[in-house]
Amino acid sequence: MxxxxxxxxxxxxxxxxxxxxKSLYNRRAKPVDVVLKLLINGAAFLCVVVLVGIxxxxxxxxxGYVSWKFLSTPYSETKANLKGILPMIIxxxxxxxxxxxxAAPIGICSAIYLTQYAKQGRLVKAIRFTTEIxxxxxxxxxxxxxxxxxxxxFRLQISILAGCLTMTLCILPTIVRxxxxxxxxxxxxxxxxxxxLGAGKxxxxxxxxxxxxxxGVLTAIILAMGRIVGESAALxxxxxxxxxxxKGFFQQIFSSGRTLxxxxxxxxxxxxxxxxxxxxxxxxxxxxxLVFLLNRLAGALSRSLxxxxx
Amino acid sequence: xxxTMDGQxxxxxxxxxxxxxxxxxxxxxxxxxxxxxxxxxxxxxxGLTYTVSGIQLAFVKGFWVVGPQQSGLxxxxxxxxxxxxxGLLCAVGGFVLILLKKPxxxxxxxxxxxxxxxxxxxxxxxxxxxxxxxxxxxxELQFLWPFFCTLLGGLISSVLAxxxxxxxxxxxxxxxxxxCVSIGSVILLTVYIISAGLPAILQIGLTQFLLxxxxxPASDIFGILPMILxxxxxxxxxxxxxxxxxxLTAVFxxxxxxxxxxxxxxxxxxxxxxxxxxIYGFFGMLVVVPVIRNMFPEHTxxxxxxxxxLILAIMILPTIVSxxxxxLRAVPAAYREASLALGAxxxxxxxxxxxxxxxxxxxxxxxxxxxxxxxxxxAVIMVAGNVANMPTLLGTVRLxxxxxxxxxxxxxxxxxxxxxxxxxxxxxxxxxVNLLFNYISKKGVQIHAE
Numbered sequence: 001m002x003x004x005x006x007x008x009x010x011x012x013x014x015x016x017x018x019x020x021x022k023s024l025y026n027r028r029a030k031p032v033d034v035v036l037k038l039l040i041n042g043a044a045f046l047c048v049v050v051l052v053g054i055x056x057x058x059x060x061x062x063x064g065y066v067s068w069k070f071l072s073t074p075y076s077e078t079k080a081n082l083k084g085i086l087p088m089i090i091x092x093x094x095x096x097x098x099x100x101x102x103a104a105p106i107g108i109c110s111a112i113y114l115t116q117y118a119k120q121g122r123l124v125k126a127i128r129f130t131t132e133i134x135x136x137x138x139x140x141x142x143x144x145x146x147x148x149x150x151x152x153x154f155r156l157q158i159s160i161l162a163g164c165l166t167m168t169l170c171i172l173p174t175i176v177r178x179x180x181x182x183x184x185x186x187x188x189x190x191x192x193x194x195x196x197l198g199a200g201k202x203x204x205x206x207x208x209x210x211x212x213x214x215x216g217v218l219t220a221i222i223l224a225m226g227r228i229v230g231e232s233a234a235l236x237x238x239x240x241x242x243x244x245x246x247k248g249f250f251q252q253i254f255s256s257g258r259t260l261x262x263x264x265x266x267x268x269x270x271x272x273x274x275x276x277x278x279x280x281x282x283x284x285x286x287x288x289x290l291v292f293l294l295n296r297l298a299g300a301l302s303r304s305l306x307x308x309x310x
Numbered sequence: 311x312x313x314t315m316d317g318q319x320x321x322x323x324x325x326x327x328x329x330x331x332x333x334x335x336x337x338x339x340x341x342x343x344x345x346x347x348x349x350x351x352x353x354x355x356x357g358l359t360y361t362v363s364g365i366q367l368a369f370v371k372g373f374w375v376v377g378p379q380q381s382g383l384x385x386x387x388x389x390x391x392x393x394x395x396x397g398l399l400c401a402v403g404g405f406v407l408i409l410l411k412k413p414x415x416x417x418x419x420x421x422x423x424x425x426x427x428x429x430x431x432x433x434x435x436x437x438x439x440x441x442x443x444x445x446x447x448x449x450e451l452q453f454l455w456p457f458f459c460t461l462l463g464g465l466i467s468s469v470l471a472x473x474x475x476x477x478x479x480x481x482x483x484x485x486x487x488x489x490c491v492s493i494g495s496v497i498l499l500t501v502y503i504i505s506a507g508l509p510a511i512l513q514i515g516l517t518q519f520l521l522x523x524x525x526x527p528a529s530d531i532f533g534i535l536p537m538i539l540x541x542x543x544x545x546x547x548x549x550x551x552x553x554x555x556x557x558l559t560a561v562f563x564x565x566x567x568x569x570x571x572x573x574x575x576x577x578x579x580x581x582x583x584x585x586x587x588x589i590y591g592f593f594g595m596l597v598v599v600p601v602i603r604n605m606f607p608e609h610t611x612x613x614x615x616x617x618x619x620l621i622l623a624i625m626i627l628p629t630i631v632s633x634x635x636x637x638l639r640a641v642p643a644a645y646r647e648a649s650l651a652l653g654a655x656x657x658x659x660x661x662x663x664x665x666x667x668x669x670x671x672x673x674x675x676x677x678x679x680x681x682x683x684x685x686x687x688x689a690v691i692m693v694a695g696n697v698a699n700m701p702t703l704l705g706t707v708r709l710x711x712x713x714x715x716x717x718x719x720x721x722x723x724x725x726x727x728x729x730x731x732x733x734x735x736x737x738x739x740x741x742x743v744n745l746l747f748n749y750i751s752k753k754g755v756q757i758h759a760e
Contacts, residue, residue, distance in 0.1 A: 033657045040566055043558030044575045047631070050624055051578045054585065054593050109488030117482050118489075127489050129748070130496040136678075136744040137499070137737075138685020140711045144733045145499050147718075148506050154431065155451075169495050176492070202481040230586030233687040233711070237718055261588045265688060268592050284589050295584045299577065 055288065062285030065278045071286070075243045075263075083279055085286065087243050091160060091257035095239065096228050098164040098253070099171065104221055106168070107175030114176070115183040116205055135173035139234035142170050146238040158256045163239025170234055171224040178223060182216020183209060219301045226294040229287070232261040241266060260287050328474040332408055335420070338467040339405035342423060345456035345463070346398045351430075352452040364456070367430075368394040390430050397426025397460065408471055417471035417483070424464015427457050500737075507734025510727035519731060525698040525708075527717070527725040534732055536698045540707040541739075544615060544690070545683040548622030553676055555623075556630030557665070563631070564638040565660050583628035591692030594621040599693055602704070610704035613695030618707065621689050626679035633678060637671020638664060674751040681743040685736070687711040710736045 073084025110127065118124040146166030147158075156162040186209050194204045210217070240256030243263070258266065260283060268280040346364035353360045362370065372385035404419035431453065472480045511519050514532050522533015559579065563572050598620050603612030610616075641664050649659040665672070695706025696716055708716070714729050714736070721729055 030655065033655055036657045036661065037566070040558045040562045043555045044562035044567065044571075046555055047559050047582065047627060048575060048578045050627075051582050053597075054589070057593060057597060058589065106488050106491050109485045110492065113482075113485035113489040117485060123486075123490075126493050130492045132748060133496050133741075133744055134492055136681050136747065137740060138681075138687065138711065140685065140687040140714055141499075141503065141733055141737055141740070144506070144714065144718075144730065145502055148502055148730075149498070169499070172492060172495070201478055205481075226584050230584065230588075232586065232588045233715060236688075236715060261586050261688075264592060265588050265692070268588075268595060268692065280592065284592055287586055287589060291584050291586065292581065295577075295581055299580070 058281060058284045058288055062278075062281035062283075065282035066285055070282055074245045083275075085260065085263060085279075085283055087245050088258055088260045088263040088283070089286075090246055090252075091239070092229060092259045094160050094252060094257065095163055095167060095235070095259060096225055098161070099167040099228055100221060100224065102164065103168040103171050103175055103224065107172055107220070107224075108179050108217060110172075110176045111179035111183055112205060112210075115180055116201070116209065131173045131176050134169060135177075139170060139231060142166050142234040143237050145169075146234065151238060156254070158238065158240040159254045160239050160257050161253050163235045166234050166238045167228050167231060170231060171227050174224050174227060175220045178220035179213070179217050182213040182219070185216065186212045215301045215304050219298050222294055222298040222301065226291055226298070229259075229290055229294065230261060232259070232265055235259055235262060236265075260290075331470045331474050332411070332413065335413075335416070335467040335470040336405060336408045338463045338470070339401055339408060339416075339420060342401040342420075342460050342463040342467070343398065343405060345459040346394070346401070348456040349454050350456050352454060354452070361454075364394050364398070364460075367391065368398075393426045393429035396429075397423045400426070401460075401464075404467070404471070408467075413471040413474045414479075417468040420464050420468035420471060421487075422464075424461055424468065426464075427453070427461045430457075503730075503734055503737045506727070506730040507737075508731070510724060510731040511734070513724065514728065514731075519728075520735070523700070525713070527721070527728070530724060532724075532728040532731075534710070534713065534735065536700050537708055537710045537713045537732065538735065540615065540618075540694075540699075540701040541684055541709045541711070541736075543701045544618045544622060544707070544709060545680055547615070547619035548626055548683045549676060549679060551619060552623035552626045552679065553630055556627050556675075556679070557634050557672060559627070560631045560634035560638055561660055561665070564635045565664065566656065579628050579631045582624070583632070587625065587686060587689040588692075590621055590625055591689035594689065594693040606704055611695070611706070613693055613706050614704045615694070615701050615707045616703050617693040618690050618709070621693055622683045622686060625686060625689060626682050629679050629682055630675045633675030634668070634672050637668040637675070640671065641667045670750055670753055674747055677743060677747040677750060681740060681747065684739055684743065685711060687715050691715055710739075 070084050071089065072086055074082055074086050075084055075088070076082035110131075114124065114127060118127075143166065146162055146169075150156050150162040150165045151158055154162075156165075190208050190212060191204055194208045199207065235258075239259065239262075241258045241262060242256035243258055244255075246252035246257075264280055264283045264287065267276060267283065271277045271280055348363055349361045350364040350367060351362055353362070367386060368391045370386065372383045374381070374383055400419040400423035404416045404423060407413075407416035407419065469480065472483050510532070514522075519532060519534060520538065521535050522531065523535050524531055524533050525536065559575070563576055563579075567575065594617055598617045599612035599614075602610060602614060602617055645663050645667055646659055649663040650656070654662065690709055691712040694709060694712055696708045696712055697706040698708040698713070699705050701707050710732055713732050717725070718729055
């Protein structure tokens, strides 16, 4: 922060003057100090205010419309009595579950390889580098990629499965990194003890390391769930905007379906009447509550992991 | 583990088992080779059914398709032929090697051979598009059972071949294969983004595309300079607003706050990171945009670059805060103690000692924030106004990301390819940011390691 230190330097003669007569303790009352402290506290306060502002605005306007009926009726653009979000909830659940079924094994196995087997070398460097790159790629590019590869090349059309495959790439870095951290945090004395008892490497990993790191693995999965629930740009062209009720389990996987986020986007953009706006507000409230719960759950789990290893 | 008791017998048993696995793997390999000569794929169009075996697919030139208006030769894509030949060669190689007792290489070859049907499937989409371009309504592709035979046989025989080396070796290989998924997906992503985006750029002309000032798809004019500039200005604005607040908040969390206050602020920042971008956009659309409209009623309709900047500034806050806080915590306590012992106040210590010591980490955080801001789509699309104007603070803008998202659903032909080209430009931006981040965060690690 060059500008901040510049401010301090301008006041340096002033500081000398203070130092001549009074004690060190009194020096702390310098006006610049007070201003900077105020700025620091102000910034933190601003963060909280922004959060409370967004949460408050959406929940106050939206919670009133969230009812059991809203959660449990299908949606129709034309019929006034069918304005629920049941199909979106189901689609979101489909995408969360299928994506995790694909991504969690890949991510956890990658993390196991990186922490337990890999020696420092070109392959490991390449894996780490590409994981880093994947985590930096914006979701709209994943959406484009998923559309060209999964929807067109693999001929999945715009479908929930194509969305899931796309989301797998999005959340892979999250799962790998979080799982890796928790695997590393398992004390090596546990492993050494198991090796000393004659267990093979695979047995040590599956029987000792993975169970010890379970809260971390669960945290990774919950973080990934949060990411999937909140994702929209990657799903816009891959899982699409259809809002029909599922006709059959497998049929739904291969047909288009919008998630809660895309429902919010679509209703908010198209809303012309206050009624339509209320639907958007209520959907936003449901989303916020979901994200908040997942966030708290992840926090609680990672705290329990810290306690466990200490 | 009763190896000590009857080790001899155990070893014998293991040997017999491995031999069995090897023979099964060899048998499956033979079936795989055979399956390339069996009916593999069925094409159905215009009431006619063609069934083709794998080996035919590799050597037949194509189909003569007679369409309602025009007719032509639909060639089988080179990728399909290549992957068939590759699959066959790998299967033969694996079969020979497993008989020569080289199970590891054989296992890898079997795996490659098993992947080849997937490659065929991926590449056969091109046949579909070639046929539709001839105005033949639809072609139906059906993969027959030898197709799945190759797929399953490849997987099973590679597992069996590696299993003869012992469970440990097999497990390591499995973990390794999974770990390579991220490498594979990045390569695939790069290849597809480039190959989808490049044709349009070549057709329009690089300078015309990047430096053209108007975007009118209806009359085939594709210039994305306004989008590039809007993205850059929006990102810079968000950084200018968001970074100071983010750094100061991180200082608050790691240096000055009492534990109880930090307990209040940290979850708030974490939650800010978790809020879906659509909700930011929704909030911006209903709160930020009307506020801007009311402040400057004659100059703007509210949807503007300013709204974009404000929303992006909020969205990058959590990234900046968490990275900065981590790097501040990594500064050794001795630095602070020395500074305090020399008589510096707490704020002087923070701004003259701790923050400079953490500067490479903070820079990495800022770059990460730049990446987030450039790539953000759904929040921005709801507040930007989405008209491809040159960026002015109160005017409507269209960014690279929103340009793609707005028109993707209905674009076709060159227009659609131009959208992919925008994706390529965005990809280049992101890669530069990523590599920069990688370079700087590595440098930061070096400094702390010294």
